[in-house]
Amino acid sequence: MESIKTRTESGINIAFKGRLNASTADDALKVIRDALDELREAEALDLDFREMTYLASAGIRVLIVAQKQISAKKCAMMIHNVSKDVWDVFELTGLDKFFDLRRA
Amino acid sequence: MALRIRAKILRVILSTSLGVVAILSAAAVTGILSMRREILTGGGKIGEIAYARSGESLEEQVRRHIAGMAGDKADLTSAKFRTVENRVRMIADIAGRIYSNPGRYPPRAIDYLHPDQAGQLIPHLSSAPGFSLAAHRDEVYRFANIVDMLRQAPGTDIEIHLNYAGTESGFTIGVGYWETPNETDYDARVRPWYIGAKAAGDIFWTDAITSYHSGVEIIVCAMPFYETANGMRIFRGAAGIDMEVSETVNNILESAEIGQNGYAFILDREGRVIFASKNGTAGDSRNIAGEDYLKHERKDVRDLAARMTRGEAGIQKLDLNGESVYIAYNPLPTVKWSLAVVVPETEVLSPVEENRQNILSLTRTELGNINREILGFFLVIGASVLILIGIVIFSAGKLANGIAAPIIAMDRDARIISKGNMEHVLSVKTGDELETLAESFDDMIKNIKKMSAGRERVETELNIAAAMQASMLPHKFPESEDFELYAEMLPAREVGGDFYDFFFTGERRERLVLLTADVSGKGIPAALFMVTARSLIRSQAQTGESLEQILFQVNNQLCENNEESMFTAVFFCVVDLSRGSLEFINAGHNFPLFARKDSPFSFFESSRGLPLGVEQNVHYTMERFFLEEGDTLFLYTKGMTDMENHEGEIFGKERLLEAADEFRNLAPRQFDEACRQRLAAFLNGAEPDDDITTLIFRYRGKKPDVSRGAL
Numbered sequence: 001m002e003s004i005k006t007r008t009e010s011g012i013n014i015a016f017k018g019r020l021n022a023s024t025a026d027d028a029l030k031v032i033r034d035a036l037d038e039l040r041e042a043e044a045l046d047l048d049f050r051e052m053t054y055l056a057s058a059g060i061r062v063l064i065v066a067q068k069q070i071s072a073k074k075c076a077m078m079i080h081n082v083s084k085d086v087w088d089v090f091e092l093t094g095l096d097k098f099f100d101l102r103r104a
Numbered sequence: 105m106a107l108r109i110r111a112k113i114l115r116v117i118l119s120t121s122l123g124v125v126a127i128l129s130a131a132a133v134t135g136i137l138s139m140r141r142e143i144l145t146g147g148g149k150i151g152e153i154a155y156a157r158s159g160e161s162l163e164e165q166v167r168r169h170i171a172g173m174a175g176d177k178a179d180l181t182s183a184k185f186r187t188v189e190n191r192v193r194m195i196a197d198i199a200g201r202i203y204s205n206p207g208r209y210p211p212r213a214i215d216y217l218h219p220d221q222a223g224q225l226i227p228h229l230s231s232a233p234g235f236s237l238a239a240h241r242d243e244v245y246r247f248a249n250i251v252d253m254l255r256q257a258p259g260t261d262i263e264i265h266l267n268y269a270g271t272e273s274g275f276t277i278g279v280g281y282w283e284t285p286n287e288t289d290y291d292a293r294v295r296p297w298y299i300g301a302k303a304a305g306d307i308f309w310t311d312a313i314t315s316y317h318s319g320v321e322i323i324v325c326a327m328p329f330y331e332t333a334n335g336m337r338i339f340r341g342a343a344g345i346d347m348e349v350s351e352t353v354n355n356i357l358e359s360a361e362i363g364q365n366g367y368a369f370i371l372d373r374e375g376r377v378i379f380a381s382k383n384g385t386a387g388d389s390r391n392i393a394g395e396d397y398l399k400h401e402r403k404d405v406r407d408l409a410a411r412m413t414r415g416e417a418g419i420q421k422l423d424l425n426g427e428s429v430y431i432a433y434n435p436l437p438t439v440k441w442s443l444a445v446v447v448p449e450t451e452v453l454s455p456v457e458e459n460r461q462n463i464l465s466l467t468r469t470e471l472g473n474i475n476r477e478i479l480g481f482f483l484v485i486g487a488s489v490l491i492l493i494g495i496v497i498f499s500a501g502k503l504a505n506g507i508a509a510p511i512i513a514m515d516r517d518a519r520i521i522s523k524g525n526m527e528h529v530l531s532v533k534t535g536d537e538l539e540t541l542a543e544s545f546d547d548m549i550k551n552i553k554k555m556s557a558g559r560e561r562v563e564t565e566l567n568i569a570a571a572m573q574a575s576m577l578p579h580k581f582p583e584s585e586d587f588e589l590y591a592e593m594l595p596a597r598e599v600g601g602d603f604y605d606f607f608f609t610g611e612r613r614e615r616l617v618l619l620t621a622d623v624s625g626k627g628i629p630a631a632l633f634m635v636t637a638r639s640l641i642r643s644q645a646q647t648g649e650s651l652e653q654i655l656f657q658v659n660n661q662l663c664e665n666n667e668e669s670m671f672t673a674v675f676f677c678v679v680d681l682s683r684g685s686l687e688f689i690n691a692g693h694n695f696p697l698f699a700r701k702d703s704p705f706s707f708f709e710s711s712r713g714l715p716l717g718v719e720q721n722v723h724y725t726m727e728r729f730f731l732e733e734g735d736t737l738f739l740y741t742k743g744m745t746d747m748e749n750h751e752g753e754i755f756g757k758e759r760l761l762e763a764a765d766e767f768r769n770l771a772p773r774q775f776d777e778a779c780r781q782r783l784a785a786f787l788n789g790a791e792p793d794d795d796i797t798t799l800i801f802r803y804r805g806k807k808p809d810v811s812r813g814a815l
Contacts, residue, residue, distance in 0.1 A: 022626055057601075057624035057673075057742075064718050065669040092742065093673050094692035094712035098719065 003031045011043035011075070017051035020059030029062045036069055043075055050081035050104060055089045067099060078102065110508035117500035125489055125496075132485055140478050144471055162459065166447065170366075170432040171419045174445040177368065178417075178434035184352075185438035188325045188345050189307050191256070191267070195343035196327035198253045199269045202246060203331035203340040211245030214277060216287045225279065227251040230287030232274035240273055247277060254279035266317070269329070270298050271341035280346065290316060292342070301326035301342040309439040312349045312378045321349040321378075323439065349379060366447040371397060371433075373440040375409040408433070412442030421449065510538045514545065526553045566628070570595045573631055576638075577603055584804075586681050587616070590772035591799040594743075594780075594792070601630030601672065602741050602795035603638055609645050614682040617645050620739040620797050622693065623672040624715075633670040637662060637716060641676070651678060651689050651726045655716065659691075659724075662717040671717035675739050679731070679801070686737070687728040691716050694742050697764050701734025705764040707757065708737075733805035736772075738764055743794035744779075749787050759786065772800035 001024035002017040012035045020028055032045075039045055045066070049055075063079070070077040081104040082090070090096040202209050217228035229244065231237070237244060247269070254267040254277070266280030270292025292298045295316065300308040310324040326344040330337040369380040375398030397409035404422045408431065411418060415435035422431060428449040435442050510532040517530040526549060532542035574593060581589045591604040601623025609615045621637060623630045640658045647654070655676060662672070675696060677688035692715030699705040713724040740760070748754050760779070767778040776798050783796070 025625070057622065057671075058626070061624040061669050061671060064671065068669065091712070092692070092694045094690070094714045095718065098714055 001027060003028065005031065005035055007038075008046070011045055012039055013046040013048060015048035015050065019054040019056075020052060020062070021054060021056035022058035025056075025058040025062045028059065029065060032062065032066045033069075036066070036073065039070075039073065039075055041074055045070055045075060045077045047077065047079045048081055049079055049083065049086055052083065052086055055086045057093070060089070060093060060095060063099060064095075076100065109511055110504040113504040113507055114500050117503065118496060121496040121500070122493065125492055129485060129489055133482070136478055136481060140474060143474050167419050167430060167432070170430055170445050170447050171417075171434075174368075174419070174432035174434040174443060175417070177445065178436050178443045181436050181443060182438050185309070185325070185436065188347065189327075189438060192307065192325045192327040192343050192345050195250065195253050195267060195269055195345075196329040199247070199250055199329040199341060199343055200332065202249055203329065203338075204333060206243075206246045209246045209249040211242060212248040212251070213245060214248040214251065225255075227254065227277065227279045228287060230276045230278065230290040232291030232293065233289045235274040235288075237275075240275065243271075243273055244275055244277075247271065247275075250277055251279060266346040267344070268292075268346075269341055269343040270295070272339060273341075292344075295324075295344075297324035297326035297344045298342045301328045301344070302339060304328070307438075311372050311374060315346060315348075318348075322346045323349055323352070365451050366445065368443060368445045370436070371409060371412045371442045371444065373413055374398070375413050378441070412444065413440075415440065415442065506534070507538075510534050510542070514538070514542055517542075518545070521549055526556075569628070569631060570600070573600075573603075573634070576635070578606060582606075582608075582616075586804050587679070588772050588802040588804070589618075589800070590776055591620075591797075592776055592780075593795060593797040595795050596626070596743070596792045600626050600795035601634050602743065602797040603634050604739070604797050604799045605638055605642070606799070607642065607645070609648065609678075612682070614680060616679040616681060617677075618679065618737075618739065618799060618801055619674055619676045620693065620741055620799050621672045621674040622741040622743075622795075622797070624670055629668060629670060633662075633672065633717070637672050637674075641674070645678075651676060651687050652724050655689055655691060655713075655724045656722065659714075659716045659722050660720050663720045666717055669717070671715040673715040673741075677737075679803070684731050684803075684805075685728055686731050687726050689713065689724045689726050691724060692718075694740070694745070696740065697736075697738040697761065699736045699738075699764070699768060700732060705736075705738065705761055705768065707761075731803040733803065735803045736768065737799075737801045737803075738775075739797075739799040739801075741795060741797040743792065743796035744783065744798060747783070747787060747790070747792055747794060747796075749790050755783055755786050772802055776800055 001019060004015045004017075006013045006015075014031060014035055016028065018024070032047075035045055047063075067077055078100045080102045082101050083104050087096065087101065087103065090099065090101060214227060214229045216230065217226065221228075227248070229237070229248075250269050254269070256267075266278055268276055268278030268280070270276040272293065274291060274293065276290060276292040296313055297308065297310045300310060305328055308326045310326070312321045312323055314320070315322045324344045324346055326342045328342045329340055331340045332338075367380055369377050372378045375396055377395045377397060397405055398413065400406050400409065402423065405424060408420065408422065412433045412435070415437060417434045419430065419432040422429065424431065424446065430447045430449060431444050433442050433444040514530055514532055517528060520528045529549075530542040530545050532539050574595065577591070577593055581591070589606060591606065593602050593604055595602070602621065603623075604618075604620045606616060606618050609617055619641065621634070623634045623637065637658070640661050641654070644654045644658050649657075655674070662670075671692070673692035673694075675688065675690055675693035677686055679686050688710065690710050690712045692712060695707040695709050697705040698708040710727050711725055714722050744755070745757050745760050746754055759782070763779045763782040764775075767775045770778060779798070780796065
């Protein structure tokens, strides 16, 4: 699991690469929390899942945590380039409506 | 590795020690060599200086010797010549007296020399041609008184051949040895000595001239004599003494010790060599007598001759007759000759050269000794260095071993420990930091042991928890004519988040609640969350509320204090056995499989809500349909479909569907086992990384009147 964080005009972009599962969830959560600390009100956190190969339920939990904190901060979180497999996971868990997802 | 440590230590020690040895050796060798160079040049210099000094002093000595010799010879010769002069003066004096006072001298008979008397010392008369004895008898006989005077000289000195007195009258009286008397045609008045003496009016030395009588080279010392009468001096003749040159000069020169090749020569007033000594081989080999040095081809010789004829004394070095010689010269003032002593330079220098050779050979010997000493010193240094290197290599090796050996031992021990033998102890007793290190390592191992023991305990406890968790799930499946039921939860490694549940509700226990759930994450948090969720669902379900209401409440309760954002997907369904209906809500759960009797399975693609615990106040939508006899519902968690084999392939929904269709006629328990075996075969040894939970419900048909058995 790798992540690259970049500052954009509208906020922060984090590109993930690899598997987001129980063993990488904590690292991913830390990256996201750091980004949330930097994030100013009304800015957006963009998560790029183009190179996300696997998403486990533990990973989803991280996203839920992030989504909740984003909402509390009145910011927006968007997940981009969601592959079909990962989309299926979201769909499977009924969370495809909970998150703002964009297909690849 | 250990070998490298040893090699490193060895290299450092050896290079340092050898460096020091090399520097010291180089310093010593350089010092010795420069000392040697100094001694060599110094020794050579000393030899050269000694040579030069001895050369100079020897040459000086030789010069003095030669000059002294020349001076002595000259003095001796001069003295001899003065003796001759005195004698001539005496003869002349007597002759003058006879002429001045003839009356005092009675006539004495004297005659020409008789041939028989040749070689005898007999006074004799000789006269110029045409001289008449008869006419001058009185004069001759009175003058014959001179004989007593003349008689004194010859014979006493070997070189004096003849004393005589010649008169103006034309006769001469002499005493001496001669071999070929020719006395009747001898006119003294025309002889050089007579003419010279007459002209000089005093002592006169002739050059070397040929004797009238004997034909040999002679010099004549002559003195005029006068008749004194009435205060008048009338020249009457001259007295003379013949000296044979060779005899004279030999007497002078032959006593000279002029070395092996030295010789002497005499230069007359004309610059001619009138004699060269026969002493020494050089004198013999060179016939320089008669050479005119004033006209010599070499200027330095001409200059020398000029100085000599001027009556100077001196010594100089010059090239004479192709040989470098020292020549000392002194005047012989009486005869106005010059006597020279000649010594070849080689002879002069031979002692010098000998001295030089002695010094040089001494120096060489000394240098040879020094060289030997230095060589010996080098040998000692070399041997010392070799011994030193040996000692260094030996002790460095020991030191390196001393350092490396415990490290090697520690490495070996650590390998043993790393293979799992935690009881192994590092036993290094070096008494230094290595021992401390080994002790620290042992302490570390002890702590690791403690930690791993703790971890093992946790693992054990987790396994117990997993077992407990599994045992919490109902395993007693209700026996009923209406349905068949089987469920199984297989945790992956430790306590997990999956669970299933079934229980009856309703006043007549006509409602059968079935569910499978998948909690996010694993481990204790997931397990606790699962327990919470299960209890909440069980208790909420007992309220008899609608499924929607039940999940609404459970979800809200799960969301409270859910800091960790745990959540669980649930497929929650209730079979109303009295009505033969099935109500269900899918809260984020994967789609179950469903099949009618004699029909293939298909996915039960209902609408789906959020998992429980994600967000509060979620409204779930329940769906309902009626069951038919032979309907089979197959609930499973995603462990059943999402697991990968070693090739990274997931089992997937299609394979599950295939398996389900294949085994659809089996009873639920056997069906479950068959499907799990199919999955296991697919995984082919890959360890399951997720819980697998299944629940199979088969409906046998509506039997409204059947009473319910206890669960």
